[in-house]
Amino acid sequence: MAQKYLLGVGTYTTNSASKGIYLYEFDSKTGAFKFLNTTEAFNPSYLHFTDNGKFLYVANEDINDAEKDKGAVSAYKLDEKTHQLEFLNSQPSIGGGPCFVNTDKDDKNVFVANYGGGSFVTYKLGEDGKILDQHQLVQHYGKGPNINQYHAHAHSTWLAPDQKHLFVVDLGEDRVYKYNFNPNAAQPISDGTPAFFKVPDGYGPRHLVFSPNGKQVYVLNELESKLMAFDYNKGDLKEIQTLTTTDIESPDHDKGSSAIKISKDGKFVYASNRGKTNTISIFKVLSDGKLALVENVSVKLHPRDITLTPDGNWLFSASRDQDVVELFKIDKKTGKLTKKTEEISIPKPICVVFTTYK
16 A cells, blocks of 8 residues: 655745645655645745644744744644644744754653744643743853854754654754753743853854654754754764865855755765755765765756655655745665656745644
8 A cells, every 4th residue: 555644845935926734645655646735824944744633733933033032832633534623723933034843752842942932942832732831941141253144043943762862953043052951840940050052153053853763963063054964862962073065166155054864774965055055965874873974956946945855765856946845755775866757846945844644
């Protein structure tokens, strides 16, 4: 039986024809997709399905006023029969420009990174999926040498495989913070000064991935298009390699690496690059955890986000500036990509996520 998935696409609705969140059925065997429905939402810039596929959490980004706390995080319940999203509730992100959202393993807490506000917030979740009033806000301070690093820019939040630490990537401070995390505590993020790893000045770290075996962490740096590999052991990071994801020189720093994903078997890492580059870089994971470039594949303008289907057969690339989501078939032996002719036309797509289709 062909494996089908539910594809969710987040978009920018400001100065756009987009209505919000778009859902599609995707057949991984044939590569065929079918439009299901649209849910109206304000700038759903990042989406996160819970592991059981019952709930969707959304960062609503206030892109025109990102320095102020007008952003939000919203909860939706997915109807398994109709595949419609039912709005549950929304809470303020308590910081400008919320750009990333995810939950812990047991869906007890939701995390939101505020790029404009330089902070992140955790909210408790109810068993019904609603976002409760109980929250904890953590503010970052500081800045970097790049013109885009005029203050802290918390860009993403990532739980360690053992769920004991929350890593927060801050583009403005050139830091990857490590916070102790207790999902059951009223204040799940521990008090006190957090540990952090400092990347080189001006790198601008954006996203990271853990290897499936939990032995490595790969950090993608937006501003200088650098990919850093680390050995990982019980919360500790040890740098082992730094690579570039683009050979295009850009004196005005218009490189813009954006998203990073790792294959389910841990053999390949994929990174998207915007700016003057507009490529997806493919890296092979070597036996020691280091990376070797396989190739760079050209994609349409501004690949803001990429994702892999849960079976690892396909890669999707959301091209914000050409209003399209591109599909690529993955060769699991080589990691290489083959573009599918058909594309998904959507206004300003900026996030692509999957859950199991029921």
